[in-house]
Amino acid sequence: MCTALEVTTDAGWSWVPGTGPAVPPGSLDHLRFANQDDGYAYGPQELEATLDGGAQWFRSTYPGEADGAVLLDLEASGDWLVALVSAREGGSLQVSRSPVGRPVWTPIPGATLSGASQGAPDLSVVGGWGFLLSGPSVVGGELSGAWTPHATGCPANLQASERLAADTAESPGWFLLGCSGPEEGASAPKVTMFSTDGGATYQPTGYTSLATPPSTGQLDAMATSDSGAAYMVTTAADTSVYLLDGAEWEALVGSLGPGQQVKDFGFTNVAQGLLVLDSPTSGARAQGELYLTRDAGATWEEVDFSITAPPGQCLVANLSMAAGVQGAALGNTIAQIILQTRGAPCSMEGYPVVTLSGADGYAATTAQPSPSSYIFQARPEIPVVISEGTPASFYLSDTDAPQGDASSCPEFTSLTVSVPGGTMSSSIDLSMCTLPPLVSIVVEGVHGLSAG
CATH class of the missing domain: 2.120.10.30 (TolB, C-terminal domain)
Known part of the structure; x- marks a missing residue:
């Protein structure tokens, strides 16, 4: 043996x-x-x-x-x-x-x-x-x-x-x-x-x-x-x-x-x-x-060693999205987006495709994938399983100071995330100053990627 x-x-x-x-x-x-x-x-x-x-x-x-x-x-x-x-x-x-x-x-x-x-x-x-x-x-x-x-x-x-x-x-x-x-x-x-x-x-x-x-x-x-x-x-x-x-x-x-x-x-x-x-x-x-x-x-x-395959890929029909914590620190802003499943466990991996739409004539902008920022730490790209009791999350990060001669920063009121099978949209109240903002990978849970 x-x-x-x-x-x-x-x-x-x-x-x-x-x-x-x-x-x-x-x-x-x-x-x-x-x-x-x-x-x-x-x-x-x-x-x-x-x-x-x-x-x-x-x-x-x-x-x-x-x-x-x-x-x-x-x-x-x-x-x-x-x-x-x-x-x-x-x-x-x-x-x-x-x-x-x-x-x-x-x-x-x-x-x-x-x-x-x-x-x-x-x-x-x-x-x-x-x-x-x-x-x-x-x-x-x-x-x-x-x-x-x-x-x-x-x-x-x-x-x-x-x-x-x-x-x-x-x-x-x-x-x-x-x-x-x-x-x-x-x-x-x-x-x-x-x-x-x-x-x-x-x-x-x-x-x-x-x-x-x-x-x-x-x-x-x-x-x-x-x-x-x-x-x-x-x-x-x-x-x-x-x-x-x-x-x-x-x-x-x-x-x-x-x-x-x-x-x-x-x-x-x-x-x-x-x-x-x-x-x-x-x-x-x-x-x-x-x-x-x-x-x-x-x-x-x-760890359950009897599990020989991870859950299938998350589809838009099985997911819901909501805004999590938002804040600012040392000239930077951060917004957390929480993903939850409405059915069986499913898996995601890597960077979400995120588009922010603005008010007052500001054009839509697509967030730029980034391993880390001043606000969030780098994490490895590994599969994340979303289940009824375990949501997932990602972060948007940007500066909070107007750029150039601008006296204010663009205000964004809606957020769209593309996932297999379609897109999800949610209302959001968010100010981003240096466009495009940065987006983190999807991580397990809602406990954060904060560097602080």
Whole structure:
């Protein structure tokens, strides 16, 4: 019996069986892809690799395997593959690197720490930088160079569970740090902070003081997305996800699973994130749970691997349209348009064709597709499923200052969106100054693309 592999090519809306490594179930418990071809499946004492997107797998080696080392973590970033191993005797930790492809391992100079007396080590890699956290120490640096050790900044009484998350590729040397004390009942004391210089100094996560993390549950995982947004997962009677919103940790969702520990947590881009919970049972056939978000963590849903095809394309007969939030900030205006289905779930993808019609003689103008603007962030073009409980949305963005000698901006009173099978129209009260306005891709939900 081989390890099973499920594959999605549409952001998790549908899944088909793939070719898994020819190893017994239970030997592998993590999967990493550096790109669409080079992937790695690993467990504590096994590393399998593919060079063709999972069509074929072969046994590879990890650092220290011949000496009985245990493979704790494996991460990919750019052209680098990074492995964390623990010596069987003594518990020392070593980080090694290899070019992506067929691994050829080299220890990273300085990337060695003693095993923590409490808690588990944590490795985080992004944008050519990496960091390893264990007990009172953190070591990190560029993946191509030597790493430097520093103190974690976690108080001695808050080292029962420590987690870090390297920040985006645009912020080299940055990482988020969480420190948690022993769990007492359903609560555990915590603090969070971040470093901008690889761990030499730390700053509070709030604007002027430490943002107080939730007391409920033990700190189990942290992650950042491509936008720099910071996330935390805690586990108690259930699993909860939090977003660092300014100076506060905001609860996004709770009650995911019956308190299983986190096996994996991270974001593949600014919008899409994955949360893997451990199985509540043990054994080779034990199965965990995979949760997916496509709206930057606002909503999470458990993946159903039995769905082998996404819903059909949305048609005009099945859709309705309404204006959502509108606003202005720093010389820019934004308008949200919400799409809902009047029947069965359906799917859309990419940019809508949007025409605005004006009052007072202003001619109609067609919005210009744009990956991002000052107001909305870039999102990947992936299928979006619209269902009765899950609408979709897109944004129009423009400046709010009259152009040239004009004393006012064009006023638009109606909006038309072209979709397969026809067009939809809606009344709107909108002022746009620099024509044509920009339009975003369609995204899941109504929680926004805002850059703020």
